Amino acid sequence: MSMLTPPGMGGKYRITGDAYPRMRRPRRRRRIVVAALAAVVALGLAGWGTLQLIDVFGGGGGDARARTAAGPACKPRKAAVTAVHVPLKPAQITVNVYNATPRSGLAKSTADELKKRGFAIGKVGNAPAAYDKKVPGPGLLIGAPAAGQNALPVLRTQLKGASLKNDTRPTADVDLVIGTAFKSLTAPKDATAALTALAKPAPAPSGKC
Structure with a gap:
């Protein structure tokens, strides 16, 4: 009996020979495992190479990848300047001053102040019946349609x-009808600032790109 046969066993259970059988893993399974590892390595190298190409052609660095993921950069648009008519100088404007309030002397005092500020003065007196005591705001400015631009x-x-109003007069003069809420003309400093801003309008916003 061979020394490999356990005690008490024999017959068909008898093991002959003096060495244990060697168990080998099938070669086909080994080839599958090796092929899978090679595929993983190849995919990793391909992904790394793609990132390198993006860095080279996109300017390099993580910022290039961020720009690629976020899409093309937004190019700022040039601000559009609104076309306006060049305003006239005060000396080029003839103003008729009318008082539509119960308070006396407002037309003359207002006309004198406008004259100091460089405006030419035309007629001065009480407002016509169409406007007498019928102007609730600080005043009403009236002129031909063309006057609305300058x-x-x-x-x-x-x-x-x-408030502003247009009529069909053929002349270039304008009317200032003093209303019941009138207290005084705009302070000279503020009026000068407003006149300067009117001559130099700000560019219109271009909006989001």
């Missing part, structure tokens, strides 16, 4: 809160 905006810098 003379009226300039005169409005002298009386904050005044």
